[in-house]
Amino acid sequence: MAVRDASDDPLAGLSADELLRVLGHEIGNLVTIVSGYGQMLRDHWEFLPDDRRLDIVGRMNRQVDQLRVLIDNFQHLRWLTGPNKDLQALGPTTDIGNLLEALADDLVPLADDHPLEIAVEADLPRVVADRASVQHVLMNLVVNATKFSPADAPIDIAVRHDGDAVSISVTDHGVGIPPDQRDRIFEKFVRLQDGGVGVGLGLFICRALVEAMGGHIRADEGADGGARMSFTLPVAK
Template identity: 30%
Template sequence: VDARESLVRAERLATAGQLASGIAHEVGNPLGAISGYAELARARLRDGRPAALAQAAEFAERIASETARIDRIVRDLLDLARPSAPEVRPVNVRGPLDAALRLARAQARFRAVDVTEAIPEDLPAVLADEQRLAQVLLNLLLNAGDATGGAGAVLVSAREDGPAVELAVEDGGPGFAAADLARVFEPFFTTKPAGEGTGLGLAICRGIVEALRGEIRAGNAPGGGARVVLRLRRAPRDGAAG
């Protein structure tokens, strides 16, 4: 028992260390940029000429952008650390999927992505929080779109599987590297270039799905490309939540 408790403590410390390192890295980069832009803006303001003042205004915009980036990181961390209890009820997956698609298509990075849906008309409802499920699906759609360079194909499919319903989002990108599969749901783990992802999205998705007493797993589709599967509890046939 003592040995097991020691291992658990060691694992928690390691996780805390990884989180601290990730936070320092993700927040440190924009803070460094803010400091640099502030110094440049001060120099241009001291100069006082119209061209220099225009540059100072540009640097102020960049400071605002980096500040917003820090705000997003902090909000994502709060969602990860203190998720509120979901409002679970029978949900037709079409609703949150349509909402996620509308939000995704409103973003320039997703407008050229070709989405194919394979959702059976008679698919049972799932036990979920509609807004939370839409948040998960939006994250998966945007990740899939990014994996295809913003102009590839994405397939969203669903099927009933015994007491559960499985929703899958797969893309035509390069797929997950074998070495990354064990880490894709870790906070701050990302394969995106610096500044393009915090590595919190999939970790938050996992927290939401687990709060719904479901499962989420990542892998690669048979033909290549990443495939993320949500396994959610099927709602009782009478529509009562359980």
């Protein structure tokens, strides 16, 4: 998995208005794809076998999921440029196991045709976390994993106690990320090549959200190869 150089990226240093134009362009691309599939169904419905119809509908749903994540990224980018970026001063603490169980139904569609395997360690301590931020981070990590995994390969989510934190990892079974690029992928406008739609903000925003909750995020290699993205959330005192 190769990484594009941020210093050569034409998006670097764009103003807010210019970024909005980029967003409009990316949304337009996705809408064009969905519209094309819709037209195919409309014009050829009676000639298409049932399995082909289901395949096209599935492709449309995947594009809508990509659109959802893309818009969510830009909404979080606006928050990151605001005056209050500290999520550690949250109210109630969170049972991360229950949170993952509640989020599973939202993550499964994003995993597309990849089985989503979730392993949660028993008796985890409560953590300091913002539900919406955890959901957004996991959405981005799962979508990235699907882009670089072979067809039907599982995506593994593991949650375990790690000292004074709880660690959550998302592992794919793709080609992995070169060791010298694993820190850079969390920089603004750095994109994994052949990653489809996106402007290089997803992992940057993930890092900012995790750090705002008092945690850390990193990339390394999974036990069987592929990329493993892990982030921590601090245990509640």
